[in-house]
Amino acid sequence: MKADQHPTTQLVAISGSIRRASNCTAVLRSLQPLLPPDVALQIVPLDDIPPYNADLDGDAPPEAVARLKSAIAGADGLVLCSPEYNYGMPGVLKNAIDWASRPGFASPLRGKPALIMTASPGTAGGVRAQAQIRDALAATLARPLVRQHVAIANVASRIQEGRLVDATTLDFIGVALGELLDEIALLAAAQLSPRASSR
Template sequence: MTTASPPSPLRLLAISGSIRRASHCTAVLRSLQPLLPPEATLELFPLDEIPLYNADLDGDQPPAAVVQLKEAIKSADGLIVCSPEYNYGIPGVLKNAIDWASRPGFASPLKGKPALIMTASPGTAGGVRAQAQIRDALAATLARPLVRQHIAIAGVATRIQEGQLVDKPTLDIIQAGLLELIEESRWIATRSAET
């Protein structure tokens, strides 16, 4: 009788669309590790040191923070983005990071990378308009935004206590999305190993 080998380690990279110290989105991302299987690890990458995109700096020696961002994306098996919505749209800090990470075009570290996209807002819509823009921006980089119901956390301020997301129904929905991301990441890894 053979025993199944344990699942291979899985590395997920979390990116918050807010750099505010008390960000609700960052609190959501910090709450995810307990929802993951033991072989999955989660790293939160802060965007506060990423400079504004400038093609003049996008050459052989890009800014150190940009190099770190691209390396973190490249070494991750999947991405988790949680973002607020600013004026019905994607926050500038997140769009800027996507712009940097999308280089070089058609061969960036985002290419083929599965991504779970969530938005969170104190309002009633949960950031769905920004979510559509984030999906479009990531799809344009050839990343693989998951095709699933939107995870839009409305009234997020009431669902967080002491810097952690505590609302069980919301955590259950997010966990379903995380499991889908893990499944997609493993499928891509298996497919890559076969080619």
């Protein structure tokens, strides 16, 4: 891509861990080289997202929430990478989904294609959290990608200097990212079709 060209596809990446040395954030940090040159990926941190409070949920939500929702609204698709806590998704990720899901059924998440990944130091790769993440996204009318799970086991051994370096894992994720981009392209084509515009 030339210097004066802008990416035509925008992806927002969200880590389910706010730990400084998070393995999940390291995985997300490693994805840009796997993407075509016309696709940009932005990692949106959840560090400052407050616990969901309906009293604060209105036209002027907390600033960090407004930034999150704006990033999701401007994205063509989402990439989530989460650890597994006690057989489920971390509260910080569920909290972010709850905030981003407002207003109900008309939020920035509605219709947004999403690739779900998990990563764990254990042998299961955090896969048990994926069903919870998928259900939460489906409840917002987002479009979680239906595919073989991306569950990265023994993740700490696959990361060096804050980046995922395991070639086999990167290749597998690259295929999943390609499927996410295909889904985004199919949705865009459907929205531009004469049939869609006549509905």
